[in-house]
Amino acid sequence: MHAQAWRSHLLQGQWFSHLPSSLQDSLLSLARVRRLSAGQRLFARGDAPCGLYAVLEGAIRVGAVSEQGKEALLSLIEPVHWFGEICLFDGQPRTHDADAVGSSVLLQIPQATLLAFLDQQPQHWRHLALLMSHKLRLTLINLEQLTLLPAPARVAHRLLMIAQGYGETTATRRVLQLPQEQLALLLSLSRQTTNQILKDLEHQGMLRLGYGEIELLDTPRLQALAGVDGFN
Numbered sequence: 001m002h003a004q005a006w007r008s009h010l011l012q013g014q015w016f017s018h019l020p021s022s023l024q025d026s027l028l029s030l031a032r033v034r035r036l037s038a039g040q041r042l043f044a045r046g047d048a049p050c051g052l053y054a055v056l057e058g059a060i061r062v063g064a065v066s067e068q069g070k071e072a073l074l075s076l077i078e079p080v081h082w083f084g085e086i087c088l089f090d091g092q093p094r095t096h097d098a099d100a101v102g103s104s105v106l107l108q109i110p111q112a113t114l115l116a117f118l119d120q121q122p123q124h125w126r127h128l129a130l131l132m133s134h135k136l137r138l139t140l141i142n143l144e145q146l147t148l149l150p151a152p153a154r155v156a157h158r159l160l161m162i163a164q165g166y167g168e169t170t171a172t173r174r175v176l177q178l179p180q181e182q183l184a185l186l187l188s189l190s191r192q193t194t195n196q197i198l199k200d201l202e203h204q205g206m207l208r209l210g211y212g213e214i215e216l217l218d219t220p221r222l223q224a225l226a227g228v229d230g231f232n
Contacts (some may be wrong), residue, residue, distance in 0.1 A: 003031040013080040014168050036100035047094045049087035051111040055079050073185035087134050128169025155197045157226035162204040176214045
């Protein structure tokens, strides 16, 4: 399937949908579709920049594993999020590993192709900067929560963020395809602590736990626990 065929799918995302239509056309004309099997590596820490990506189906797991085997999971990138823009600005190697979670379909705009386009139309750099600044805001929020919020509030807030696509997607999900061990890694909590918090929240009627999924039942109470009146 050609990249243009995914346009309506990508328009569900805030960043792409707010681009000028001419830029949308240009990005899709430069893009190619890539398919990854479950567990297949997209790029590794230290790899040369390979361009800008959008997740169309499946998900991409971004993280790292230490020499001692300890894993850090920084993000699970789901449809229709774009990623990989940092290397466009600094030209430095990839900082983390990126692997497919299940069978996944991506759009890729190769690095050299996109840089050549931006050289010709430099006014569009601002749109890439907006994409990067959104990620930076989320990173700062997560760092603040890691320091200030108790674990149950962090769990509630992250569930709400995932349900609303980190502010990038137009639709809100009620059921999250999210194993508990992945949630624990995202929050830098032990699996045991995360499991106990989720069971407590289930007992209070705020959510329901299933196999590899979490259903949010009472968003207002989760917002109250997270210390927010709403989530944007």
